[in-house]
Amino acid sequence: MSNEILEMIEEKKYTRLRKQLTEMNPADIAGIFEELSPKDLPIIFRILPKELAAETFVEMDSDMQQQLLEGFSDKEIRDVMDELFMDDTVDIIDEMPATVAKRILKQTDATTRKLINKLLAYPDDSAGSIMTTEYIDLKKDMTVDEAFDRIRFLGVDTESIYTCYVTDKSRRLLGVVTVKELLLNPKDMVIGKIMRENIIFANTFDDKEEVAGQFRKYDLVMLPVVDKEERLVGIVTVDDAIDVIEEEATEDIEKMAAIVPTEKSYFKAGVFDTFKSRIPWLMLLMISATFTGAIISSFESKLTVFPALIAFIPMLMDTAGNCGSQSSVTVIRGISLGDIEFKDIFRVLWKEIRVAVCCSVALAAVNFLKLWIIDYMIFGNFDSGKQFAEIAVVCLTMMLTVIAAKIVGCVLPVLAKKIGFDPAVMASPFITTIVDAIALVIYFNFAVLMLGI
Amino acid sequence: MSNEILEMIEEKKYTRLRKQLTEMNPADIAGIFEELSPKDLPIIFRILPKELAAETFVEMDSDMQQQLLEGFSDKEIRDVMDELFMDDTVDIIDEMPATVAKRILKQTDATTRKLINKLLAYPDDSAGSIMTTEYIDLKKDMTVDEAFDRIRFLGVDTESIYTCYVTDKSRRLLGVVTVKELLLNPKDMVIGKIMRENIIFANTFDDKEEVAGQFRKYDLVMLPVVDKEERLVGIVTVDDAIDVIEEEATEDIEKMAAIVPTEKSYFKAGVFDTFKSRIPWLMLLMISATFTGAIISSFESKLTVFPALIAFIPMLMDTAGNCGSQSSVTVIRGISLGDIEFKDIFRVLWKEIRVAVCCSVALAAVNFLKLWIIDYMIFGNFDSGKQFAEIAVVCLTMMLTVIAAKIVGCVLPVLAKKIGFDPAVMASPFITTIVDAIALVIYFNFAVLMLGI
Numbered sequence: 001m002s003n004e005i006l007e008m009i010e011e012k013k014y015t016r017l018r019k020q021l022t023e024m025n026p027a028d029i030a031g032i033f034e035e036l037s038p039k040d041l042p043i044i045f046r047i048l049p050k051e052l053a054a055e056t057f058v059e060m061d062s063d064m065q066q067q068l069l070e071g072f073s074d075k076e077i078r079d080v081m082d083e084l085f086m087d088d089t090v091d092i093i094d095e096m097p098a099t100v101a102k103r104i105l106k107q108t109d110a111t112t113r114k115l116i117n118k119l120l121a122y123p124d125d126s127a128g129s130i131m132t133t134e135y136i137d138l139k140k141d142m143t144v145d146e147a148f149d150r151i152r153f154l155g156v157d158t159e160s161i162y163t164c165y166v167t168d169k170s171r172r173l174l175g176v177v178t179v180k181e182l183l184l185n186p187k188d189m190v191i192g193k194i195m196r197e198n199i200i201f202a203n204t205f206d207d208k209e210e211v212a213g214q215f216r217k218y219d220l221v222m223l224p225v226v227d228k229e230e231r232l233v234g235i236v237t238v239d240d241a242i243d244v245i246e247e248e249a250t251e252d253i254e255k256m257a258a259i260v261p262t263e264k265s266y267f268k269a270g271v272f273d274t275f276k277s278r279i280p281w282l283m284l285l286m287i288s289a290t291f292t293g294a295i296i297s298s299f300e301s302k303l304t305v306f307p308a309l310i311a312f313i314p315m316l317m318d319t320a321g322n323c324g325s326q327s328s329v330t331v332i333r334g335i336s337l338g339d340i341e342f343k344d345i346f347r348v349l350w351k352e353i354r355v356a357v358c359c360s361v362a363l364a365a366v367n368f369l370k371l372w373i374i375d376y377m378i379f380g381n382f383d384s385g386k387q388f389a390e391i392a393v394v395c396l397t398m399m400l401t402v403i404a405a406k407i408v409g410c411v412l413p414v415l416a417k418k419i420g421f422d423p424a425v426m427a428s429p430f431i432t433t434i435v436d437a438i439a440l441v442i443y444f445n446f447a448v449l450m451l452g453i
Numbered sequence: 454m455s456n457e458i459l460e461m462i463e464e465k466k467y468t469r470l471r472k473q474l475t476e477m478n479p480a481d482i483a484g485i486f487e488e489l490s491p492k493d494l495p496i497i498f499r500i501l502p503k504e505l506a507a508e509t510f511v512e513m514d515s516d517m518q519q520q521l522l523e524g525f526s527d528k529e530i531r532d533v534m535d536e537l538f539m540d541d542t543v544d545i546i547d548e549m550p551a552t553v554a555k556r557i558l559k560q561t562d563a564t565t566r567k568l569i570n571k572l573l574a575y576p577d578d579s580a581g582s583i584m585t586t587e588y589i590d591l592k593k594d595m596t597v598d599e600a601f602d603r604i605r606f607l608g609v610d611t612e613s614i615y616t617c618y619v620t621d622k623s624r625r626l627l628g629v630v631t632v633k634e635l636l637l638n639p640k641d642m643v644i645g646k647i648m649r650e651n652i653i654f655a656n657t658f659d660d661k662e663e664v665a666g667q668f669r670k671y672d673l674v675m676l677p678v679v680d681k682e683e684r685l686v687g688i689v690t691v692d693d694a695i696d697v698i699e700e701e702a703t704e705d706i707e708k709m710a711a712i713v714p715t716e717k718s719y720f721k722a723g724v725f726d727t728f729k730s731r732i733p734w735l736m737l738l739m740i741s742a743t744f745t746g747a748i749i750s751s752f753e754s755k756l757t758v759f760p761a762l763i764a765f766i767p768m769l770m771d772t773a774g775n776c777g778s779q780s781s782v783t784v785i786r787g788i789s790l791g792d793i794e795f796k797d798i799f800r801v802l803w804k805e806i807r808v809a810v811c812c813s814v815a816l817a818a819v820n821f822l823k824l825w826i827i828d829y830m831i832f833g834n835f836d837s838g839k840q841f842a843e844i845a846v847v848c849l850t851m852m853l854t855v856i857a858a859k860i861v862g863c864v865l866p867v868l869a870k871k872i873g874f875d876p877a878v879m880a881s882p883f884i885t886t887i888v889d890a891i892a893l894v895i896y897f898n899f900a901v902l903m904l905g906i
Contacts, residue, residue, distance in 0.1 A: 219692035239672035249702035257782035329710035
């Protein structure tokens with residue numbers, strides 16, 4: 001498909017191309033446009049019919065949008081912007097450099113410009129930043145027939161017409177009625193009698209992740225947004241909620257891997273962007289790992305007496321790190337999805353301790369068998385004559401470390417959330433550093449105690 | 454709110470309670486029901502009006518559902534099941550023990566039972582397993598008015614009425630028309646003239662994660678599902694797609710943290726469930742870490758000559774692990790979201806190498822300054838007289854390790870995907886073990902080379 005189209009472009013078969021593109025989905029057209037040269041892009045874009053052009057424009061990434069906008073005449077900017085929904089317009093302006101943004105704003109009328117500026121002012125993580133202002137508003141005393149007239153009148157320009165909001169004179173939200181309910185009621189029925197007054201809504205300054213959570217919880221397709229005076233100012237649609245859910249998951253995953261989250265997709269982020277998002281945590285964790293090194297240094301002279309002990313350091317540290325990150329990641333995800341709250345801290349702790357005891361016994365047992373049968377009986381390692389004590393030190397350290405790692409791993413994210421930190425930042429690498437230190441301290445203390453060094 | 458209701462239950466004020474509950478959302482009612490005792494639950498559930506009862510039933514977790522079903526009379530089972538959508542019925546039956554499932558099936562008529570069994574047979578990860586069979590189907594030669602009649606006729610029972618599917622006599626999918634388009638067209642217009650024929654659809658055996666990806670890409674609210682003969686058999690709705698997106702992210706996160714994914718939420722999974730999901734990877738990674746230990750063992754005698762080298766092991770291993778997991782996690786998420794494919798492997802590699810070089814220079818430089826100024830000049834460590842060589846060994850190892858870790862981290866997930874493994878399984882802990890070994894081999898070889906041991 002895509003190859004066929006690229007061929008048509010090369011052979012300049014524009015009439016056939018236009019026909020072909022018209023039958024395609026905007027998201028797919030945008031995908032094909034990504035492969036075009038900067039020279040071809042504006043030419044092919046102008047082939048599209050007006051409405052499809054605008055829909056495709058929304059699906060492009062901001063670099064391509066900027067490239068097109070810079071080549072557009074004022075009229076072309078107006079043509080595209082006229083077809084867009086308010087939330088898409090605001091997103092595009094937000095991404096553009098100041099000069100391009102100014103040019104776009106100049107092409108809008110004063111009312112729209114005022115609205116855009118108001119929407120731009122909402123914080124990035126608020127419901128206001130993802131809402132659109134096109135929705136169907138009805139009045140309580142309209143009949144079903146009048147409601148349909150209003151839907152037909154507003155219809156063409158709204159992103160979703162199937163849920164209508166009933167407002168009073170001062171635009172306060174009174175109720176909600178769906179097109180389904182309108183269709184199932186007689187034409188002269190009054191809206192006030194069929195509307196539902198028990199409405200789920202958000203406030204403009206609500207966290208957008210919480211808003212997305214409401215879509216998940218209540219299986220919504222749209223959610224009305226009201227301002228401080230409870231006046232209806234916009235709606236959030238499910239496609240934007242899905243984007244927020246996606247971004248949220250990606251952000252959590254990045255933070256868990258010690259990456260400073262970026263909004264750009266993998267190839268869009270430049271080498272330096274990626275470097276900047278990775279180096280802070282690498283630096284911090286490298287420096288904190290020197291403390292682990294310092295713990296080893298302080299036992300250096302004792303380690304040279306039992307050099308076999310050195311070989312177990314990676315295994316003990318790695319297992320501690322893995323145990324800690326399993327617990328922390330599970331708890332962090334539970335917090336994100338709303339399953340775990342601060343008040344659950346003791347329930348979490350109690351569960352993790354029991355799981356940790358099971359894990360520690362299993363791991364220590366396997367470790368003991370391996371050391372005893374393979375290392376001692378078959379290969380005859382541990383020639384110090386203190387083989388029992390050495391094996392005991394390793395196995396006991398393993399047990400205590402696993403339990404400590406799981407406790408640290410589950411408690412830190414919950415505490416972080418409580419004091420207002422992002423729990424995801426408490427994940428694997430950070431916890432690994434802490435439990436590494438714990439593992440070594442336990443190990444060396446057991447060694448001193450049981451081997452008498 | 455919830456306290457007030459629990460009070461009413463205690464005081465048996467059932468009339469007021471019924472009124473209060475009727476105004477609430479099913480998801481919230483289910484939340485309150487979770488706090489009820491097993492004795493109260495069936496009593497309060499029976500207070501709800503029939504439709505609300507069914508909607509609340511769907512929102513409960515399967516333990517509560519089972520508890521209620523076991524106490525239900527046959528008629529009560531029929532009442533609840535009659536109100537449910539087909540996808541919810543199938544989900545519930547799927548979760549119940551055989552005896553309960555049998556009782557439910559006995560209460561349905563032969564046609565429904567046949568349909569349920571067919572839906573139950575779809576693989577767990579297929580589009581068929583998340584679709585519902587309630588949708589509006591129209592014929593090409595109907596008028597807009599006739600279409601509305603059919604919507605009114607089918608309307609009450611369908612999960613979403615706003616997108617109607619046009620099928621031919623053998624139920625093959627011909628086109629799609631929305632209620633919005635119906636409303637904006639004259640009443641005598643023929644459906645065949647206004648339907649769109651360019652339809653995005655899924656096949657019953659398509660992977661449900663890919664189906665969810667289509668909702669994201671094309672901003673869909675519904676997606677038709679066809680069988681091998683291209684006959685329309687069901688639809689997937691956006692709320693189910695959101696659930697799949699959520700589950701997918703949770704699964705990826707769990708795999709990245711070396712946890713075998715479970716479908717249960719944190720507190721629903723028992724201690725032994727959680728133990729079972731964590732111990733396989735812990736065991737595997739513990740055993741693989743003994744290889745890292747073996748590398749150290751083989752250099753044991755040389756390490757005792759320069760014991761200061763031991764102290765750098767945690768820092769080098771941790772940094773390698775962090776670098777590797779940053780790359781792997783970024784690439785795995787890119788694969789999940791469809792940004793990265795196998796053909797991109799060299800682009801990924803080229804980007805990671807450049808990022809790695811930047812990171813390695815920055816980390817080695819900071820490390821050099823720390824070792825030179827703090828450790829050597831201020832504290833006077835490195836009394837071996839080979840301080841330059843020792844510092845050089847550490848810094849060069851750091852540089853090479855960072856680059857190696859990032860290469861391994863980005864290549865393994867892409868290769869895993871190519872050969873049909875799950876890329877997420879290649880994440881942090883697995884890659885950590887590999888890059889730990891690489892870090893040590895590089896470190897000891899540099900040490901032998903530059904310190905002449």
